[in-house]
Amino acid sequence: MSRLFFREALARAMAEEMARDPRVILMGQDIAEHGGSYAETRGLFERFGPSRVRNTPVAEAVTVGLAAGAAAAGLRPLAFITYLDFLMLGLDPLVNYAAKLRFKSAGQLTAPMVVKATAGAKGQGPTHAQSIEPWLMNVPGLTVLAPSTAGDAYGLLKSALRASGPVVYIDHKRLFPLGGTVPDDEQTIPIGSAALRRDGRHLTIVAHSYMSVVALEAAALLAASGIEAEVVDLRSLWPIDWQTLADSCRRTGHALFVEEGQEVCGVGAELAFGLRERVDGLRVARLGARRAPVSASPVLEAYTIPDAPRVAEAARRLLG
């Protein structure tokens, strides 16, 4: 195991998959000599050259469309979307073409593509802060992944680049400053597997991406007052690892769903319904952003987005 920056884990996954499979190509803004908006493609242009590491204009719609068409025709493209908010510009080729391609062609054509987008609020304002994962989970034909650690970023990106259909891979601005352990040998993490981050018998906190980090902080706060929270990191937003979630919820009887995005029609809404179907008597609660756009002002942003004390408070309320 080595300790790497989040961006290094991503670069390593990409380098390995590009070396392994010549069909993997990268396209996005500033990914060539500049090394990526988050320094996550450093070294790849020098190693793999301009035809496999392509800068695109600032045009997310055509970038996603290019990836969809290239995938349909036999490549394995990875399209970078600097801010998840701007994936909205590329939703037509992603949702109307790529996600439906295998179905509408009756299996003759598929689009094995990855769209990597960075979510999350970090002082950049309402259109550079959104977490719209539920919009994507909702689409039949899309796989949606969200790592919270460098190790998972590495293993999940490798799996995404080997998947047979379109994958949206969502990381988070606040994960990049963190280091994490990554295995020294090549390893993938299967799509559709959640990870138990912390054992606890009183309640299950389910989160993904940066909120998994926040959930662990909240669990530490709760432990100080004798409440032991189990923390499950989703990692895969679709398909959902219902088994791991249900097993945990059966043990604890209480589930708190935490997300950075909106609560309305959020990840928590889907999990609450799905787990109540599977676990008799489960008591559930959800916590997401307050219902407003996210301001760049640090005071306003902090008020809007869940933090560890608010998660802990929600957990206490759930436990009554």
Add this chain to the structure above:
Amino acid sequence: MLELRVFEQALLRQPKPGFQLLSRGQEATAVGVCTVLAASDPLLCSGRSIGIALARGVPAGGLLAELIGKDGGPNRGRAGRAHVSMPSVGLYGAHGVVAGNLSVAAGVALAQQQLQSGAVTCCLFGDGACGAGALHETLNVAALWRLPLLLACDNNGYAVSTSVRDGLGVERIVDFALPFGIPARTVDATDVDAVVDAVAEAAAAIRAGGGPRFLDLRSVRLGPHSTLTKEERPAEEVESFAQSDPLRVYENRLRQQGLLDDAAWSAMQARVQARIAQAERFAADAPWPDPAEAVLDV
């Protein structure tokens, strides 16, 4: 072309033809393009796909079944007109979102470039797609990366009820390609020979590594936009289109060149009618898909 025309007549005779966009008047575009392109050249198109699919080589019976939602066609009834595809004959697919196939076609062309296949990727789109941002983003990238892409506007002069004059701010559709330095030609697409000529020239240039090409293929839409839209153009205008009917134009030329006489024309019509009748029988006999297929291949 005759086969395309007769096929659509057969389609309209179906008990439940569904929501269809017909190619009447635009057959020369479909036939001209498909005459030049090889099966290994990926062809993408818009929702006005029926003539194109047939010209491309999708079997008539299978296509008819597909259009009415039955099994037996290339997409087991799931695609219908708006999304029919059959990559084995080079039909990468129709797409139901106006301008939705343009950036996808650029991606298909990128793959051909990357894989060094030598293929030309062609995307047919209507004049109605020309106002969409997708066209301009695609032109930009195609020019930047010198993609082996032929963008061909299947221009019948109308986007439903909006004429080209009222919908587009340019004098000529080829003007869209000029800022990107992409060579472009305006073609009288009521004349199948002219279409073949222009497509052949463009395809050869693309195969030689010359980057993308753009064609404005001007034809006429002989009927309303769709089977659910009524004709709103003035009657005299629609009648005048009969002069530009590509079938009539080509028939007249062949007669003038001594390559077609009444007997040959009748024989041809009989052969086409027989083939289409066979297609109708195929579609009639084709089964409806198993409902469980609604959730397959997702």
Add this chain to the structure above:
Amino acid sequence: MIRKFVIPKELGDSIEVRLLQWCKAEGEMVNADEALLEFETDKAIVLVTASQAGVLRRRFFNDGDWMKPGDVAAWLSDQADEALPAADAVLDDTLLVTFDAT
């Protein structure tokens, strides 16, 4: 006078950094405007240059180690033979440095 060299906190949002390499060995003189060490944040490589002279007496991290902004990474002293306090002592005086991020 013994001074501590502290990993700068003014590094934006860095939470942890990786020491790439020391530019001076223990016992070596560090003059003003000489490079002391290089570390990497998630965004950039930072070269730390001493603004005042001192002898590098103790290095608390090795090449490749991870450090946090605010960590004491080294002690420097005016004279090579000044007695050092115990390793866990908290010093008051901080070495002045400049840093360049690329």
